[in-house]
Amino acid sequence: MYQTYPSVIRLQIHLPNRHQVQFRSTDVVNNILSNDRNSRTMLTEFFHCNETNQHQMYLYTDFPKHYTWNSNSRTWHKRRRRQNVIARMYSVHPSEGERFYLRMLLNHIRAARSFEHLMTVGNITHPTFCSAAEHYGLLEQDNSLHNCMEDAREFQMPAALRTLFTTILLFCNPTNVRELWNANYTSMIEDYVSSSSASDLYVLNKLLREIDNILQQHNKCITQFDLPQMSAKFQNITNFSILIEDELSLPVSNTDLISISSLNESQSYIFHIITAAIQQGNGGMFFIDGPAGTGKTFLYKSILAHLRKDGHIVLATASSGIAATLLPGGNTAHLRFKIPVPIEAESYSNISKLSALQRLLQQCSAILWDEAPMSHKYIFESVDRSIRDALSKDLPFGGIVLLMGGGFRQIPPVVINGTVSQIINASIVTSSLWPNVKVLSLTENMRALNDYEFSKFLLHIGNGIESTGADDMVRIPDSMIIPWDGEHSISTLISVIFSNMTRNITNYSYWENRALLTPLNEDVAHLNEKCLTVFPGEEITYYSFDSVEDDKYNIYPQELLNNISVSNLPPHKLSLKRGAPIMLLRNLNPRIGLCNGSRLICRQFSRNVIEAEILTGQHKGKAVFLPRIPLKNTGDQQMPFELTRK
Ligand SMILES: Nc1ncnc2c1ncn2[C@@H]1O[C@H](COP(=O)(O)OP(=O)(O)OP(=O)(O)O)[C@@H](O)[C@H]1O
Numbered sequence: 001m002y003q004t005y006p007s008v009i010r011l012q013i014h015l016p017n018r019h020q021v022q023f024r025s026t027d028v029v030n031n032i033l034s035n036d037r038n039s040r041t042m043l044t045e046f047f048h049c050n051e052t053n054q055h056q057m058y059l060y061t062d063f064p065k066h067y068t069w070n071s072n073s074r075t076w077h078k079r080r081r082r083q084n085v086i087a088r089m090y091s092v093h094p095s096e097g098e099r100f101y102l103r104m105l106l107n108h109i110r111a112a113r114s115f116e117h118l119m120t121v122g123n124i125t126h127p128t129f130c131s132a133a134e135h136y137g138l139l140e141q142d143n144s145l146h147n148c149m150e151d152a153r154e155f156q157m158p159a160a161l162r163t164l165f166t167t168i169l170l171f172c173n174p175t176n177v178r179e180l181w182n183a184n185y186t187s188m189i190e191d192y193v194s195s196s197s198a199s200d201l202y203v204l205n206k207l208l209r210e211i212d213n214i215l216q217q218h219n220k221c222i223t224q225f226d227l228p229q230m231s232a233k234f235q236n237i238t239n240f241s242i243l244i245e246d247e248l249s250l251p252v253s254n255t256d257l258i259s260i261s262s263l264n265e266s267q268s269y270i271f272h273i274i275t276a277a278i279q280q281g282n283g284g285m286f287f288i289d290g291p292a293g294t295g296k297t298f299l300y301k302s303i304l305a306h307l308r309k310d311g312h313i314v315l316a317t318a319s320s321g322i323a324a325t326l327l328p329g330g331n332t333a334h335l336r337f338k339i340p341v342p343i344e345a346e347s348y349s350n351i352s353k354l355s356a357l358q359r360l361l362q363q364c365s366a367i368l369w370d371e372a373p374m375s376h377k378y379i380f381e382s383v384d385r386s387i388r389d390a391l392s393k394d395l396p397f398g399g400i401v402l403l404m405g406g407g408f409r410q411i412p413p414v415v416i417n418g419t420v421s422q423i424i425n426a427s428i429v430t431s432s433l434w435p436n437v438k439v440l441s442l443t444e445n446m447r448a449l450n451d452y453e454f455s456k457f458l459l460h461i462g463n464g465i466e467s468t469g470a471d472d473m474v475r476i477p478d479s480m481i482i483p484w485d486g487e488h489s490i491s492t493l494i495s496v497i498f499s500n501m502t503r504n505i506t507n508y509s510y511w512e513n514r515a516l517l518t519p520l521n522e523d524v525a526h527l528n529e530k531c532l533t534v535f536p537g538e539e540i541t542y543y544s545f546d547s548v549e550d551d552k553y554n555i556y557p558q559e560l561l562n563n564i565s566v567s568n569l570p571p572h573k574l575s576l577k578r579g580a581p582i583m584l585l586r587n588l589n590p591r592i593g594l595c596n597g598s599r600l601i602c603r604q605f606s607r608n609v610i611e612a613e614i615l616t617g618q619h620k621g622k623a624v625f626l627p628r629i630p631l632k633n634t635g636d637q638q639m640p641f642e643l644t645r646k
Pocket residue numbers: 262263264267290291292293294295296297298299407446447
């Protein structure tokens with residue numbers, strides 16, 4: 001290790017007065033104890049230094065970057081030059097109890113001034129490091145799911161509570177479902193009871209049916225959980241007609257109906273082609289090719305409203321959850337058609353004969369599939385095969401009109417570590433179904449009507465005809481750029497995008513219409529931190545609980561797991577403020593607008609649950625609860641273990 005660069009410094013960690021002291025066998029015990037030097041350790045001197053320099057906000061492990069340890073005087077001295085060093089606390093096994101929790105606190109609390117300071121949360125000094133760590137939210141409570149429901153009950157929103165209960169069933173692996181049910185039943189039915197004079201049995205079945213309805217979207221059903229049985233009458237309704245009932249009861253928006261009269265020429269042409277195909281009843285496959293902003297969603301909504309008003313069932317789906325939330329009654333194609341993951345060339349969707357989904361497809365006039373170019377061709381082929389099979393009709397999509405849409409200039413199918421040719425080969429245009437697809441085009445950018453230069457530039461990029469320089473680089477026009485002039489340019493960027501932020505805290509459309517996008521997690525974290533500092537209000541911090549399965553010998557210390565940043569997991573430390581916008585990273589329930597990419601506004605925080613309000617799409621304004629959910633870093637071949645972050 002001699003001359004290793006950067007040098008690695010081992011930091012002492014010990015409980016109060018439990019540090020090691022060196023002495024000679026001839027030394028007198030009283031002298032050893034009274035010698036001030038013997039009471040000084042790296043840790044106690046770190047506390048001392050923070051006490052005397054209260055502006056410092058270092059973690060123990062950051063400290064050696066700024067201070068150097070003199071083992072003769074047993075004191076820290078400020079470094080004259082900044083040096084790249086790595087500091088690690090000695091590892092401590094969880095079975096060591098208090099020392100393990102002390103280490104956990106030191107890894108999270110900045111500028112600790114004493115052992116007592118570490119044990120103090122708010123105004124309360126806890127008797128143990130364990131209790132302090134628990135109150136800092138660093139330790140998972142034994143009863144966390146019960147506590148989560150209990151926290152949510154305080155808000156008295158039964159509909160959101162029912163969804164939360166289902167989210168817990170689906171994503172949080174509860175061990176005692178019946179106990180959770182019993183504790184929350186009364187709160188979940190509060191609005192049912194007050195809205196009707198229904199009998200207890202009716203109310204019970206209504207709740208079970210609502211929960212089952214959500215579970216079914218995730219290929220689960222109520223009988224898989226330890227819950228009361230639904231009575232046979234209700235079960236039949238659930239099994240056979242619930243999906244049809246659901247579709248037929250979707251509200252038709254007047255605005256979308258009125259929009260039909262303002263469709264532009266190409267939108268109008270497509271509208272008539274599609275509605276005519278449905279009237280004729282001969283099926284057909286169509287693809288609306290439209291670059292971003294050309295009014296595809298506007299057109300879909302008009303078509304959906306027109307057909308649904310006439311009693312047609314049109315299944316609105318999209319390749320991504322976020323696109324699905326923009327469509328009335330939208331769902332992801334994966335959940336709607338029970339598409340298997342991963343998909344293979346010969347896969348079938350799980351649409352069995354005599355199932356509720358098969359009955360729904362029998363009644364269905366059309367399928368709308370937005371962002372189709374993002375999906376692998378195997379997905380379409382498997383849905384096509386399965387619908388033909390389920391309806392016993394050897395016509396594309398069993399004779400149901402399929403209306404796909406999207407832009408080939410946007411995201412292609414994801415092929416992990418795929419070459420360009422593999423990605424192209426995954427596209428729907430190479431599918432055997434594609435020759436039967438009629439392509440309809442939209443070209444006028446309706447979003448940027450007043451910004452011709454921008455829409456032209458965007459289209460040129462998408463079409464690959466914008467001139468390029470060295471390394472195929474495109475030059476972005478100066479009018480769209482905030483020049484890089486050092487770190488403070490980031491603050492300029494934030495103040496330009498979020499100008500007048502404090503005056504617009506409660507203005508929905510302000511938050512809906514602006515965002516900072518960046519491809520790397522690291523930059524996301526950096527920007528989030530900066531934005532949150534500018535955002536008014538008190539900061540709340542949540543820490544994830546990270547674990548590795550079967551790590552009996554604690555090979556992977558907590559701070560290693562906590563510092564892992566991978567693309568599909570949120571960070572270990574999540575700082576939020578009331579009123580701040582957030583983005584969800586999982587498809588929890590696309591039908592109610594909770595999917596990967598949904599944007600929400602934080603409303604209230606409790607230890608185990610966040611209350612938030614959906615910011616965009618069809619479910620804008622809806623209140624929801626977000627519990628802690630265990631997420632795994634599946635599919636990351638770079639890591640030798642599977643990390644679970646809760
Ligand atoms: N015929 C129209 N009349 C008035 N406004 C329209 C019309 N068509 C589209 N718009 C408006 O133009 C904007 C862009 O439309 P829309 O979101 O439907 O485009 P898109 O093709 O779905 O975009 P993207 O691919 O980015 O999702 C929206 O604000 C929409 O309301």
